[in-house]
Amino acid sequence: MIDKLVKKIKETKAPIVVGLDPMLSYVPEYIKKTAFDEYGETLEGAAEAIWQYNKGIVDAVHDLIPAVKPQIAMYEQFGIEGLKVFQKTVDYCKSKDLVVIADIKRGDIGSTSAAYAVGHLGKVAVGSKTYSVFGEDFATVNPYLGTDGIKPFVDVCKEEKKGIFVLVKTSNPSSGEFQDRLIDGKPLYELVGAMVNEWGKDTIGESGYSSVGAVVGATYPEMGKVLRKIMPKSFILVPGYGAQGGKAADLVHYFNEDGLGAIVNSSRGIIAAYKQEKYASFGEANYADASRQAVVDMIEDINSVL
C-alpha cells in the first residue's frame, strides 16, 4: 500500500491528505434539516447528516488528492450509527480509488493489538470463512506498549500489503510532557523514531519506502528535521498544518531529497473551509466547492516550498 500511496502522490502532485473529521457543527443547516426530517434529532439523524456532508466533500475533492484520513473519534461519538458511517465513508473513498488512512491510534498488549490489526487492516476468520472488516489501507498506531503492541500490526501489514503510521512526535501542545523526556541523553521521540526505522526494515516496497511510517506534527519543525534523518525510509504523516498553526515553510525538512517522504494532513482547514473568512463567499450551500478551493490552495502552498 505504501507503493500505491507514493504512486498516487506522484500522479496528483499533491503530498497532502484530507482529514475527514466531521463535527455536526460543521454540517450545513440544509443537510441537517433533511437528515433530521427523516430520522429525527437522533444518533441516526446525526450519522446521516455527517454521511451526506462527507460524501459532498469527497465528491468535490477526490480527483485532486491521493488520500483521506477519517478520524474515528468523530464517528464513534455517535455510537454504532456513527461507526456505520465511518465504514460507509471508508468504502466510498476506496470506490474513488483514494488511499484511506484510518486515524484510530490503537495499540495494546500483543493479543489485543492483533485483534485491532485484523479488524482494521486484515481479515477476521469466522469458521471456514474470512472477512475483511473495516478494510482501511493504513492505521495510526500508538507505540507506548512497545514492540508487543506494534508487531501484530506489522505482521498484518506484511500479509495484506497494508501500512501503519506510528505516533512519534505528536502535534499537540503538551506532547513534550512524555515525548521530549531525555532517556540516556536522547529525547524519547528520537528513540521511538529509531524503533520505527527498525520495525519497518523488512517492509520496504518498490518505492523505497517502508510500510511502517511515523506521525510527526507540523508544529515541531526542528524535531521533524531530526526525525527525517533517523527514519529515512519511513513516510511521515504530518498533522498540525492549518488549524493548529503549522506552516508550509516549516515542513520542507520533513521531505526527502526526492521530494517524497511526507504527506501533510489538514482536516478542519479543508472540510470546514466555508466557515473561514477566506472562503466565506462560497456560502453554506457551496461548502464542498469551498473545500475544493482550500485543497487547491493547500497543494500550491505545500508545493511552493518543495
Ligand SMILES: O=c1ccn([C@@H]2O[C@H](COP(=O)(O)O)[C@@H](O)[C@H]2O)c(=O)[nH]1
Ligand atoms: O499528532 C497528531 C496526531 C493526530 N492528529 C489528528 O490529525 C487531525 C488534525 O486535524 P486539524 O483539524 O487539521 O487540526 C485530527 O484528526 C487529529 O486527531 C493530530 O492533530 N496530531
